[in-house]
Amino acid sequence: MKRIPSRTSLFFLLAAISLALLILSSSGRLAPVEGNLARLSQPFLTVSNDAGRQITNIVSSARELAGLRSTNKQLQTQVDTLTIDNLGLKEVEAENARLRELLRFAQINPLSDYRGGQVIARVISRGPSNYLSSLTIDLGSEHGIKAGMPVVTERGLVGRVYKVGPTSSIILPLTDPSSGVPAMVKRSSSRAVGVVNGNVGTRPVMEFIAQDADVSLGDEIITSGLGGNFPKGITIGQVLEVNKQDFDMYQEAVIRPTVNFNQLEFVLVITNFQPGELESVG
């Protein structure tokens, strides 16, 4: 009888364990374990994320420095010194600007209660997986965060809280393929409704728009409030392209989100909105 290689046995064993974990995790039974593990990993993720932010600033500063060098060679040494000193100042300045914008947004939208949260690990769009999107923030159940709460910035909708740990939470952004946001065209002469679904590696698409609905390039898309998962009126994005075929039941619109998910550092969690049931996306 041919002996099964040990690595094949190991593979099937680990695959069976992975499958079992996948089923348990998708059903929510592992939530307490996942929450405690997330709490343990949070300090490391915070330090690493801060280091990443510094590296990004250095790269940006290097590009600016290259531009200055080409037009002012005589001041090169002085510019180098000033750039290093300015790294820290730029970080503080940028952070203040973002916080001011968030505060202004909260003040002009007084009907909702907000809790500010800092993104600590940009597990977003294409990382750590290029196929699935998620964000981690440094707010959890200890701060009053609950699954299903909408997440926004001053620019518009980010997504909603998907998993909650004691001190951190995972956000499912609207760019994730599992995300579906009931939406509508803001223009009063249209008000066409549909669902904005995320897509792998490309922009979200607003689907299930009635064939006879009026949707045009440049139309602003907002949350419709239908289904009760998001408050009505939050900006999602702008129509970039409309796909309409006579033989289809519905038309589609490609949406450019107003939120820049590649540069997300701070978000607001709407804490006084009661969402509908959060379906398992696993």
Added chain:
Amino acid sequence: MLILAVTVVIQGTLLARFHFYGASPNLLLVVVVCWSLLHTVSEGLVWAFAGGLGVDLIAGLPLGTTPLALMPTCFLAGLGRSSIFTSSVLLPAFLVALATLIFGWINLILLSLRGAPVDWAGSALRVMLPELALNVLLVWVIYPILRWLAAHIGAARMEL
């Protein structure tokens, strides 16, 4: 395991900031395939399992998603272990390129099974190809480091 933990943290934080035509490099995949080539496929499987769980935890994915996609890539290393080209970076680069495609397709299959809409051709063009290019470039940095580590940690055991 320290190498694995550092890889997972870097994957989840630093590398998420760098994008090339819409994709970022998959450090964990590169490390797992290279280590499987340098040591044993069995060790690579354990690294893929543990590292994949770490990535799932950071990303908030259902636990088990990434290990299921990553573990099959370890067997590619088994194809190359008896090759005379293991001292060259070209072999691991080729294996990582194949592994990126396999990992990508498995991820899309798992996404599809979860009920999410999947654009197969579009995802291959928009995500897999840029990620493949980045992962292959990463091999030129990671493989020599892992080869040095493997030589100092212990020799690869013959696997029956």
